[in-house]
Amino acid sequence: MYHTWMRYFSPRPVHHRLGLVCLGVGLQYGALPTVGPRTLDHHVAVVISAGTGWYRTPDGTTLPVTAPALLWLLPGVPHHYAADPATGWDESFVDFTGSAVAAYTELGYIQPRRPVVPLTDTTAARAAVTRIARAAHHDNPLLEVETSAAVHELLVALRHARADGTTPADPVLRALARDAFLPLSVAQHAARHGMTPAELRDAVRRGAGCGPKDYLLGIRLGRAKELLAATDLPVAAVARRVGYTDPAYFSRLFTRRVGTAPVRYRQRRLRAVPGGWSHHVPDPEHPPVIASRSSA
Structure with a gap:
């Protein structure tokens, strides 16, 4: 048994100029069917929150997948993977594309040579996926922009969660x-x-x-x-x-x-500057805040 929910989108050319656009989102769990072998024309981030399975590379190497983990599905690269049929897994995925993909790849947020990436946690990534899912109703006039922003958020969340010992807090x-x-x-x-x-x-x-x-x-x-x-x-x-x-x-x-x-x-x-000015430069770690006033 497995359960699945997914939505797919077709952003207009103006939305593609946002740099990243979301093409689809899905939430699935259970003993899901085997995926592939197949090849896509865009990127997909598959976030595994619970369970185990496997991923087979184009050269035939089978890599174990143990949650929490991330699977990168790359455009033009064949992929083949599945959850353990006995236990299944908890999966969410986001399909995306855009001109900003090249910069995220150069900066190391997307790793073409690491199709399976161990994670420390999937909470923040799942939160970004959930934002996309909540925006995914057909009468939402902000659908493309909301989901585009959430893809950026997802890539940052996945970078923070990478279990390779080189997080931004290194x-x-x-x-x-x-x-x-x-x-x-x-x-x-x-x-x-x-x-x-x-x-x-x-x-x-x-x-x-x-x-x-x-x-x-x-x-x-x-x-x-x-x-x-x-x-x-x-x-x-x-x-x-x-x-x-x-x-x-x-x-x-x-x-x-x-x-x-x-x-x-x-x-x-x-x-x-429209008004007054202070020559005091605050500590960036402790920026000034507006003091709250209790009502009389």
Whole structure:
């Protein structure tokens, strides 16, 4: 016995410009029928929350599947899988496509070479699938946009849940973020962690989908934007605060990455502020909140 529920969608061309579109969603459990061999023209994320089964690769290798786990079904790649007929499994799936798939793949959120990915938990991923399922009624005028947003959320949730020891909270990434504003080279950062530069590059790429330089640059430029927008510090002082001793080099980096020079960025931000201003830059870990007032 098994139980299944699914819906499929046909987004219009304008929705495809959102970057990701949802083509289908399903919730199933029990001793489900064997899938494949078959080939699709889009991506599918199959989330296994309970149970066991198997997945067969195109070369005939059979991989065991034990929940919690994720199956990646890729366009143009034959796949063949099934739940254990004796116990079955609990499965949810989302079909999707779009131009943003390439970026998510480059960043390591989608792993073409890992059709079976162990997970630590499926709660957040199932929540994203549930949002798609709840939006999936034919009279919902926001169907395509809601489900598109939920696919982005699903990919992030699956990245967080990956059981490979390189989550966004990886100790190496945390330490780099903590030390991002020190005027250190990548080699110096690596030495502080007892690693070679190559080992550090590999660790950061696995965890963040980019190299150490890009990871540090993103953090530094984010803080530089805050200082430019919320203080009257000279650009040279901002550069020093975020780890650059050469303000000209900092300005070139900022301009190339942000698309505008630091001074111009500040001018635009100041003009955009509609009211009062504070020169105090809050701790990003403890942002200001609006105090709630109890009614008299």
